[in-house]
Amino acid sequence: MEFWVHVLNFILLLSILGVSLNLLLGYAGLVSMAHGAFFGVGAYAAAIVSRDLGVPFPLTLVVAVAVTTAVAAAVTLPALRVYGEYLILLTLAFQMVIYGLMLSWTDLTAGRTGIAGIARPAVLGTPMTTPTQFLPLIAVLTAVAFAVAWRIGESPFGRVLKALRDDERATLAIGKSVLRYKVAVFAISGAFAGVAGGLFAHYQAFINPFSFTLDRSIFLVALVVLGGTANLLGTFVGAVLFVGLPEMLRFIQMRQDVVDAVRNVIFGGLLVLFMRFRPEGLVPEHSRLGRRRRPAPPPPDVSGAVVIARTARGDGATALVAQGLAKHFGGIRAAEDLSLTLPRGQVTALVGPNGAGKTTVFNLLTGFLPAETGTVTLEGRDVTRLAPWRAVRAGLARSFQDVRLFERMTVLDNVLVAIPDQPGERLGPLFFAPGRVARAERDNRERSLRYLAFVGLAQRASDVAGALSFGEQKLVALARLLATEADVLLLDEPASGVDPQWVARILGLIRQCAEAGRTVCLVEHNLEAVLAVADHAYFMEAGRIIAEGPPERLMADARLAEIYFGKGRR
């Protein structure tokens, strides 16, 4: 049975790599075409310190993990600025550079010949050489890897990763430091690859660059995607199917070269067909297999209105003051000499024709666009240069015209993820203070349900957000915005594109927020909505504020109406 134990060991090693990649690809939505290289970095690190420095076994594994973690984190730094196809190409470039170094830096790596005679570890005085002797060690480390990945993936930390995957801008807009999460998840992923690499080097006792090719990276991506992203069981199923099954082909009496080619045809073909017909993979993310069964949320016995009260950060009459903001795109003036004040507990509207720069104002206020000149003062504090996520933490949050929910997450998770300062978002408490994390999670869950109760969607809590109607999505977005606990809420077209009965409901909720002491500023095309909800309005044209006053007065102004609707209309 030694052969099958060997195959099992291989399945386990590759499933550690799969888990490592799934954290990146499945949870955080970050592509890595370099996992073969990370695997290799771990293997070479262990082999080289064992060969040159005589470092003994468990320590080599520590070195492998440390080196791979550092390398993975270092790759992230540029990767933070690039997305999508850039990330594919950047990691691909990294894969090729590392592979090239393994081949060409012969003094260190022995090139293609490889490093032979890597020391076999000894546990309790017995050397481990056969697959059966290795199995317990590999199995235990695989189990640990799955447990750690599962803990991370199903925690508040993992929730932020999924948010990041579904919508990076929206993740910034709920006050999460995208940068911190990206570096952290790359580092964790690297650590896992380091474990697999170090184990592999000692298990095989021989490594050469052939094991760490672009092909292996591609294979790993395919394994994770076919198994099912953001589901660890899927990765294990994928490893069994795509590593284990092909080994059985050895027993088929057929020419080896044909068998090998046929296997690739099947594998490649499956990839195409899955992308077309089952892109979620064999075990989908929301499959109940492989994860804790979530009980249906109990109906909250308290009215939602309680949770919307402001958190009392300041007490002056004005919550936010902007002065002299300016922004140009090329030669186009998007905003110029823009000043406005948001009085506490009131609803202020920004109106104006299309392209007047209203959304740009939101972007400038919240740091999504850097202002060229001017200042933004929130509760007496200068927030002009703050990163968007820091502005949210300071109490200034915005919504998006196109809603930008985290579409593959549940409604509850969409709100839950926005709650600030969850202990489970930090890895320390997550692993060393599980009790505190669990208590906070229970409280936050209940709190999120109340936000949902406030907008009237508590009964949809466990539905996937992407399945909701547009009007419902707008309500969830409002609940998510409230959950950030920001006092100043900037709403971008909260009532556009929804049916009239939804408009009335949304406007009612906005009024309630203002009455509870939150400060609201909204951009809205629907003038009736503005009339109904706003206390004060600014009128913008071509990047400037040209009038302000009570909404009724602005709308009665013939000159503004002409600008708004164009000449000869109305």
Added chain:
Amino acid sequence: MTRFLAAISLVVVLAFLVVVPSGQAPAAGGTLKVGMILAMTGPGAFYGQVMSRGAGLAVEQINKAGGVDGWKLELLVEDHKSGDADAAVTGGRKLLDVDKVPVILTSYSAPTLAIQPLAVEKKILLLNGGGVGSALVGKPALYNTRMLSSQTAPFIVQWAVQKMNAKRIATLFWNDAAGQGVNAAVKATCARLGCQVVAEEPHDIGAKTYSAQLARIKARRPDVLALGNFGDDVGYAVNQARALGITGPIVGIEWTPNAQKIGGDAMQGYTIAVDRFDPAGGDQNTKRFVEGYQARHGGVPEFYAANYYEHVQHVLRPLIQRIVKRGGTPTEPGALLAEMQAALKEGVAFESVYGGNMQLHADGTVSKPMGVYIVKGTELSLVGRIVGGKIEG
């Protein structure tokens, strides 16, 4: 969803049930299984095919004659995908665990090094007739029946210095143990004979373009270009060196008919020092092999086929005979390996298809008849014999 997964698990379990028992066929008394791990797929698939044919022919001949003292042979081939160590180890595990082979024939340096620890673990005999890296020397359980590149390379330098009057030599070699072995041997020999190595350019195995390396070599104005590469790469390198305007003699340590085809006219005058298998020459052993091969596969066998034919016909057969003679069982774990060690200690010489005997050494290297050859037309012709470390022109 659950049903879908259940269906898949069922398929997996059934597949295991169908496949596993078939792998556990009981070791039939009187049959000795010979394992091979070769490049059956990938860029080196040609070699794998030729090698398995060579060994297969020997097995056929032996079995037709009633086996070796009653022991029938059976050949089992696994694939290392032209150098993939993972595939080699998995294939090796299968041969050792499922088929319980007492001997494995391997090729390529890396896969051979990768399965060598397994051979030690299971006390089985490992024979390599393809890989030529110097890292293959002195490994327990591993015996090479092809002369290593570091053994042949000194003679080509000697030839270049004596016959071509070379003062400045450039090297272009595989960036692996085999190529680096050639480069090191060229440098060492040059230091001894008073020539100078003016450029050392490694290249990737299977490279199609050598323009950067050859440009650097050309700029150093060498008298002679020495190649430390193998297979098709020889043809590409010679061809491109000529196209780039390198006009001096080119020497090397390998020539294959395929490389000749790729190199074309540029190969004219290319000179090599090798333990050359000559299908037209040799003795009775050579004849039996070449005629058998032609009858079975058509065409003249390459030396890669010859080496693996030798493994079975001229190494395994006498070893099995020795074991049977002293009343042992050749399939017993460790028997073949121990017999090999004993035979070498006694100084037993093995027969060969290269003409005469080959001498295996305790460090795992071999000595075979060597010569210097030059390409004339599309064929090699002998210009000097190497006897006792000296070239006789």
Added chain:
Amino acid sequence: MNADLGLAAQLAANGLIAGSLYALLGVSWGLIFATTKIFHFAHALTLAVATYGAVLVVERAGLGLPLGFVAAAVVGCLFGLAIEVGVYRPLRRVNATQLNVFLASLGFLIAGESVLLILFGPEARALPGFAVEGIAVGPVAFTTIEALWIGASWALVLALMAWLRFTRWGRAIRAVASNPDLAQCVGVDRARVFVLVFAVGSTLAGIGGALIALRDTASPFMGVQPVLAAFIAVFLGGIGSIPGAIAGGLVLGLAENMGGLFLPGHWQGVIAFVVLFVVLVVRPSGLFGAR
């Protein structure tokens, strides 16, 4: 010193030769990518399939090299179209993410290469019929094949640029590439433009493949390296810019080869990706792209 100058000249010539081909491949891939935003890895398969088309026509049918090139162009064109219609279009219909389209492209490449392997075997196949001769200009030597590489690549690249600039369909492609929504508004049929860029890009890839096979022979896996070079050329130059892809290809070819002044030649492959890595980190919009 003289030798060093000679070396520099030879390496620059090598760089120009490789760079011209990279420019051609970069343009062929970049046109598809800029217009459709598909990370079309299977371009490598198009290149290989088209090259086998040429090899079959010349070697098996004995029809002469010029017809071989015609075959490469036609096979490339049809195969590229087949991928667009048979693989990508159905994926667009189900709103597949960009990553999923990329993975499908990869899967198609893996499967396709193995089909080639089963049909034609693993061994390298020559594309015969070209009289190879060495040409020496001062210290610089190259072959007639490499002269053809340069000539054919530039002729095709310039022809493509003219076509994009001066014809109605060329302008439609540029419109879709720069602003798909706007183009849709003014009545450009996006689906037809997609078909068109796949046809044109794949034709160029097919011819590029035949050019490569002329010097380096054809094999089932021949497409990946050249197409990786094409990716690099496009991203060096800046996405969406045809002149950028040309410049990127030249820079890549020169960097790979001029690296030979300082490093042994086998570092060539590493240099290309180090350059790409550095550019993506320092200037993600490409060397010649708008910031």
